[in-house]
Structure formats: C-alpha cells, structure tokens
Amino acid sequence: MPSKSSARLAALTVAAVCSAASTVVLTSPAHAASVRVHDIQGTTRISPYAGQKVADVAGIVTGIRTYGSSKGFWIQDPDPDDNAATSEGVFVFTSSTPKGVAVGDAVKVSGTVSEYVPGGTSSGNQSVTEITKPVITVVSSGNAVPAPVVVDADAVPDAYAPAGDSAANNSVNGLTLRPTAYALDYWESLEGMNVQVADVRVVGASDPYTELWVTVKPDEHRAERGGTVYGSYDAQNTGRLQIQSLGRTADFPVANVGDTLAGTTAGPLDYNQFGGYTLVANSIGALESAGLERETTEKQRNGELAVATYNVENLDPSDGTFAAHAAAIVHNLQSPDIVSLEEIQDNNGATDDGTTAADVTVTKLIDAIVAAGGPRYDWRSVDPANDTDGGEPGGNIRQVFLFNPQRVSFTDRPGGDATTAVGVTRAYGKARLTVSPGRIDPANEAWKSSRKPLVGEFVFRGRTVFVIANHFNSKGGDQGLTAQYQPPVRSSEVQRHQQAALVNAFVKDILDVQKNADVIALGDINDFEFSGTAQILERDGALWSAVKSLPESERYSYVYQGNAQVLDQILISPAIRRGCDFEYDSVHLNAEFHDQISDHDPQVLRFHP
Template sequence: MRALSRASLAALVVVALSASPAAADPATPCDTPASHRIAQVQGGGEATPLSGQTVRVEGVVTGDFQRTDQLSGFFLQDPRPDSDPATSEGLFAFARESLKNVKVGDRVLVTGRATEFNGWTELSPVTAVDVCGTGSVAAQPYQLPSGGLEPVENMLLTFPQPLTVSEHYNLGRYGEVTLSSQGRLFQPTDRPGVDPALNQRRSLLIDDGSSRENPATLPPVVRTGDVAFGVTGVLGYGFGKYRLQPTQPIDYKNANPRLPKPFPVIGNVKVASLNTLNWFTTLGSRGATNAEEQRRQLAKLVAALKGLDADAVALMEVENNGQTALQALVDALNAEVGAGTYAALTHPYPGTDAIQVALIYKPGKLTPVGEPKASQDPVFSRPPLIQTFHRKGGGQPFTMLVNHLKSKGTCPSGGPDADQGDGQSCWNATRVKQAQALLGIVEDQDLPNPIVLGDLNAYGEEDPIDTLEAGGLTSVTKRFVPAPLRYSYLFDGLAGELDHALVGRQLLKRVTSATIWHINSDEPRIRDYNMEYNPPGLYQPDAYRSSDHDPLIIGLTLPGGKG
C-alpha cells in the first residue's frame, strides 16, 4: 500500500497521548468502559455516523501493522457481533508502534476520534490504547463475488475458495496483487458475456500491509492465472479500493506454467507478430535508459524471436531511426540463429512518429514479391508496411499488412475521438477510419491473400475489429485459439486481445493453426529489463517479459514452392 500523508495526525497523536488521563494513570485505564460498540462507530452506511466525535471502543487486535513502514496502526474487532448484518464489527486504529505496541490477540480499549480517512472508517487520532487482557476472533468466511464489502470493512476474513491471480502490475512497486473468483477476468469489449459489474464483484486486491515503495522483500512473484488458496487477512481501504492485508501467508499454486516454446503450429509457413515495447537504440528516450538496460532488453527480444522461429515476423514499436534499431535487432538475432537467417525490409514511408512498424523474414524460406509498400494516407500516424511473399521457389503468394493502430491513451477532451463511455476508450473513431483505410488498400491494390496483423489497439468485439470483419476479413485467433487462451495484453486486471491477425477469404482456407505465446502479459513487469526498480535477482536473459504484449503465431499451408 502506498504511503499515507499523515504526519500532522501523528503529531496530534503524540500530543494527545502525553496528555491522556489513561497515560497518566496506568493502574486504572481498563476500568474506563467503552462508550460505543464498534458497530455503532461503523454504522450501516458508507461512512461513520459519528464522524468527528471522540469514542472509546473495545475489541480484540486482529492485525498489527503499527510500524511506520507499515500502516501505522492496527485492526481491532468486536468478538460479540451485533444483530445488524449491515454494520461491520471491525475498526482500524491509527496508532503507531511508538505510541502503544499491541499484538494480535490483545483485548484493547481504544479512545480516538471517529473519522473517514478518504473513505476508510477508522479512529484517528488515537488518544489512548489500553491493553486489558487477551481474546480471540475467528476469521469470518467470505465468498466472492462480493455483495458489497462495506459491511465487512476492517474485519478479519478468510476466503475458502480458490482465487485466481488477475493482476500484478504493482507487485514490485507496492506489493499489490489482484485475485478473482471463477478464474481470470476479461475485458468486457473483448468477448461476449463479460459483465463489468460482475468483474468488480469477483475481484479482491491483496496488499502487503506496507507503506513502502519498491520493497526489498516482495510477496510471491506470481503469474496471472496462478491460483491462491487459504487467503486470510483484515480488510482495509485506501486509494479508492478495499485492500486485504494478509495476516498469514498465502499459498499460491502454479496453475499457469510457462511454456518454453509456443504451442506448435501446423503449416509450411509460419507468420508471427510481436510488439517490441519500444526497442530503441537511442538511449534515454522511450526504451532503455542506459547501455546495460539496452543489453538486457535486446537479450530478451532475441530470446522471444528465437523461440517464435517464424518465417516472417511483423514488429511494432521499433525506433523510427531508419534501419539502425531494426538492423541491430536482426544482427543480434542472427548472431544466435545463424548468419543471414533473417533479413529486414526497409519501410518506404515510416511516418514521423517516434516508432515505426517493421518486418523481418527468412530469405531461405520466403521471397519478397515486388518492393515493400506503405500507405501515405494521413489517417495513419504510423503507416502500415505492406509486403507480398511467396515460398522460396514460387507458389501461392500472400500479403502481410503490418499495423500499429492509434493507441487508447492521451484522450482528447471532446469530439468523436473522446472517450464515449462505451468501454472502447478514446481515439476509437480514428481506429475505425484506419480499419476502413486498410480495407480500401486491400481492395484498391488488389493485394493477393491479405493478412492484416499487428497491434490494432482494439479488443476483439470493438468497432475497428467489427469493421475489418464486416469488410470480409476473418480473425485467425477467434477461429483457432480457445477463448480462455485468447488474450495478448493485460490492463487494469483485465485480459484481452489487442494483437490480431485477420485474413482474406482465400487465405483463410490455407490457415491451418494459430496460437498466442503467453510470455509477456502473464508476467509481472518486475521481470522486464529495467534496472531502476526491479530486484536484480529476477532478471533473466529469456523471453519472459520481453514486452508487455504476447506474440501470436499463424501456420499457413501454401501450395507450391519448396523448403
């Protein structure tokens, strides 16, 4: 959990405690009874009905996080619940270890001001903490999907069900992992039948009881799809979300093992697509900050491309500096797989964006037909690269149209490209126009057996994909990849497919298989090449977390040619 700005409150606590009658007379404080039960302080609504009032409550300590690098307080719970299911039996007391060191199982009487700290019902400042014996509180069994967590805020809970890791973006930064019931969570616009409200109710954020950023000691480094058992902790709140602070270790099982290579695809030609996540040879720009990071990034990208072993690979987010960055990648790859194994095409019109799309291929397997082409339609900020190939020796040609459509970020404040609130985020209108332009290119240039592929920045049921499908193209992954495995990107705990391959009717007859190699979206970002925050021992020069997008691979069975 991130650090809380409470220095002023801590000062009030010190002053109040030094003036507290209980602190002045340690022999009698336990004789002063509670003025309210915890349930009365919590109330039956979103906020305490006693806000601003000084109260004295009694309970048993269920979670001790008093250190200043933790939450600077502890959780206490009434062992005798009231009869109202809408009222929680737990509270958080903002009382640092320097004020009163309590431990789990202590029966305490706590005096403090009832408050809502950014939506979290707690006592702050605390003016007296009196340990008056011991007690016990059993963790309350709780099941997801949640019917609403407010009635159990600050309580000790246990989840008897298996829960799936659905998000780990802040695992290294803040020690956070999101779990979900009924398997992983998917983007509502990626596939039919996904309910955004149910996604929320199925989710539970697991925190580490800490205010540290980039802690030296991490929770278990898990992949999405792994399964947690025996989840038990106290339910806090902060930064707009309920947060379970574990009170005992969570048992994670590896239910989504890494594949050292992608599932085999069938065919005599393999085509792939990979977003490189800003492969730059210019240091300190979008990619690596220094030479060592660049070496680490390059090693991971080479491992990924080597594992794909495709005959042609569409690449996104390569630095737009002529052939420099692209050739450096090809040279490093060929150093591993053999001189001359891969060659890079030259983009005839890469555009003015900092990044470009690119295409590498095996000259021993494929022969380019004609020169590379590109669209100069101003609708494209990153113009597509177009190349027709046939197998070495001839045979049926096919045409790759490599794309990186407009991203969903940096939203305009108005107009058709503003976020329309339909789940497709911003710039959707532009992406639809780009999809229409791609269909026009295919038709106007009479491209043989087109395959439109790359990072289209649109999930499977969004308008740009619908536009391409309505124009006669078919999603290869929708046809060949089972729905539970059909994702290439993870955002805000929701998996979905941003990277696509759509083919024309005639080429569809020649597609014999397809797969997505889950080497990136399932991996936490602390396994990438960056050095500034990531624990040094986690880096490996392998394919895992070589990017934030998973590569996809398509198998084609084309007549004619050889090899």
C-alpha cells in the same frame, strides 16, 4: 469488554496528524458521542459520520501498515451487530509509522471520520472510510484478534454490481449495500475487516510491487492454463482478489498464474488505487507451483506464411532483454516470416534530445536473433516525428516490420514518411500501395499522441499480402472495474473507435480495388475481441479477429488485475478467412509469468496466401 493484559494496561495514548489532501466528501465538522465501528461504516459506501469527529471508537487492532503513503492500522469491533451490510472494521490513518500499538491491542480511537479516494476523486474510484487525526488509547494488550470472515466461492455473489444511481452520474455510493446480491457490495461490506481465503489459485503473477491476484472461484471462466478469462463486459470475474502483505517484501511469494497459495491467507480487507479490494495479509499460504511452462508454437510449413505480432515493451538499446526477446522469436515463435513489433524505441530510449531513428535498436535485436539461431531478418519502418506518438516521453515508440528475406520480399515504394498518408491505387487490376512502407492518415486527430499504423506490401510465393501494423491508444484514464460508477466509464474508447474506423476504411479501400486481396491488420489493439473497437475494425466484413477461432479458455494475450484478456489481435480479410485454411496461436510466454520480458503475449497466424 476486552480482556486485560499484564504487559500494558490502559495508559498509552498516541496522537497523529492526517493530511487534508486525503479527505473528501466532508460535511461541516460536528462531534459525535461514542459510536461503534459499524455505525461509522453504515449501510452505504459513504459513512454517515463523514466529516464528523468521533470519540472512543472501540476495537481490536488486526493489522498494522508501516510502509507506503497510507500508514496506519486497522481495528475491528469484536462484538458485531446483526446487519450484514455494516462492516465491523475500519482503518485508522496515522500518516507516519504507527507507534505504541500492536496487533491484539484493545484500543479506543478518537478522531475525524473521512472518506479517502485512492488515486483522487477524478479516478472514479470508491473511497475508503478512515478515522484520521487520531488520538489512540490502548486499553489492553494480547487480546484475541476477531476471527476472520471466510471468503469462498459460495460467499461471493455471481452478480457483479448494482446499476449506479442515474441521478448521481451512475454512482453506487448512495445505494444501500446488498452483500448477498452483488459482489462489489459483498466486498464493500467487509471493508477493513479481518478476512481469510484458503487454497486459492493464482490468476495474476507476482509483480515488482509485491502484489499478486487470486480467485476464490476456481471454476469461474477458468483459462486452459489456470487463469481467469475476461470474456464479456456483462460477465465479470467476481472471485478475483488482490493479495498484498504486511510482512517483509523478501517473504512475499514469487508466483506464476496457476500456482496455489495452499492453506490460509488472512488479514484486513483494504481498497486501493491499483486493484480495488485487496487482502493485506498478516499471513500468506504456502506457495505450491503448478509448473507452468512457456508455450512454443508450431513451425510454419513450406507453403505457409507465418505472421506474428509482438509488443516488446519499450525496447531500447540499453535494455538487457534483447537475448531473451530473440530466443522467444526464434524458439517460441519458430521464426515467423513477418513480425510486427510494437514499442520499438529510438536509439537512445527515453533520452529526449530529438533523436527519432531506431536503427540501433532494431539492428541489435536482429543480431541477437541471429545469435539465437534464427534468420537474419530485414526490416522496414517509418520514423515518427519527435514526441508525437505517445508512449514513454522521449522514447518515440513505433511499429517495425521484421521479415525473413529468404522467405518473403518487401515491395518498396518511396515517399513514406512521418506525415505522408499512404493510399491505394489500381495496377493491372490489383491493389497496390502508393508508398511502402507508409502510414495511414497520420495528420488525422484520431492519432493525436498515438502511434500511426504502419502499412507494408509483401510478396510470398508470388502472392501479395498487405500488412497493417497497429498500436492503438491505451486504456489509460478509464475507470476501474471496481469504480464507484457502475458501469465504469471507458473514456479511452472514443479515440480507439476513431482509430479503428480509419483502419477499417483503409482496408475497404484495398478490397474495393481487389476483392480477394490478402489483408492483415495486427498489433496491440489495446482492446478486447468483443469490444466496440473490434466491432468497428470488423465493420461490413472487411476484417475478422482470428483470435475468435480459439476456444474461449485460450483467448488472452495479457493479464490485468487477474483478468486474462485479449489486447493483441490479428485481424484477417475475407480471402484469408473464407477457406478456413489458417491456424491461430496466442503464444503464452510472458503475461502469466512473474519474470516476464514483456507484459504481452505474441500472436501468430499461419495461412496459405
């Protein structure tokens, strides 16, 4: 039995109410005699006691959460069983701020066992085993908290997850946990327990929600600058772990990728909607900066054309980031000749009053570029029809071409608007656009609630270059990497595959007329260079994603849940690729930093047309 404390003896009882909306996978309520935490957790992801009432579950309080929608505390049995598959910790959901309990209290909890799915059952997320509607008796205080399980590179298996049960829509919920075989099973076997990591490298910068990501596997797909590269659906980064804190927000470390949390970071292991398995820390290691600096690309030479893509994240006139974006374009990107901008909003941003023009937004950026010492860019775009292209409601995001008129000219052919499809014709044996700028098949269902590609015809030193600016539909709605369904369903791919097929077909139209045409398709593709989307864009050799010319350790433009990954791409036609006379740069100036002005890194291609 736990030791007693003279401060508080077995006298305090607390009751709380749980919302039924948090409860899923319930059976008819029954009463279970006194059970242990590991009995409640069981050997699968779903408790054998789900929906049942349990009495006098004993444990030591290891952490208390007083914020957010999931208030409560964790308890852990200090006398574990000998089964590695059964967790010794569990969360007690109190609904309101827990009162009358403290870390180190020995308690007995009676209540109903529930399986709560963060984000709801439609998310596909795994569930968290909880005791709800609790009645809590404090037996003693001041007890030693069970020693944390040390989580390191040797502890976490290299294999990510078992294949889900085909009879249960590929769910892993009913499978017996194998924590020495699969990483997800290992993390699940520790759900609710006190765990510890030490001297871990940051692979996802601190965000506005006081979260960051670390890896316990320092050599796992290490990026050149300290992150962890996501390079394949079949090679998951098993060492990633989200870090939150039970302490004050002001005390949370402000970290960039490559920094280190030196010493130990310890606390209960949770599972949440936005990151899966999360160490909710009672104590966090000391931040050691790696001194990461923002990258600067090379300046294009006189005979080189520099083309860039840059997602400026919902830029509208009210934002305070214009000077920073301008400095990035002028100094870090070295004033490219052509810049494809994604997520340019209309003149009043999210105000949904029918405004679709973006001239105020674009002019403000161009003026800021001049003030930063850059060229006075000209620009072209096509205003979308109101509220049809997705993004932030009322924002009417679109792609915009900036181009330096001292270096490159734009071929204007009137007639392009929100609903007119651009085509390809032949003139003097060369390909030309029917309208410029124009949009690819804007009425096609593939572009429903999504951005239509913007196409323009440019001339550099007498050579025509066709540029297609893209912003494919997002990954919203996809199941997470830690979902209960393995492999996770990537439902958003369906639309992106349709969009990629239309762009590929349009490029082929150009190449059918002019085999040696210089064609660039670029932008926020919202998919990886190894994805089915990229394969469709590259179909029949029409295009090739130039990011693949970089070493694998440098292939990323975005960091999500500690995975450094490619979302932004520049794809080139055979005429550009054939001579290998090009240079590609993923310019890392945003995604790895806590103070990013966009969540995307820009990409730059330099070549001789």
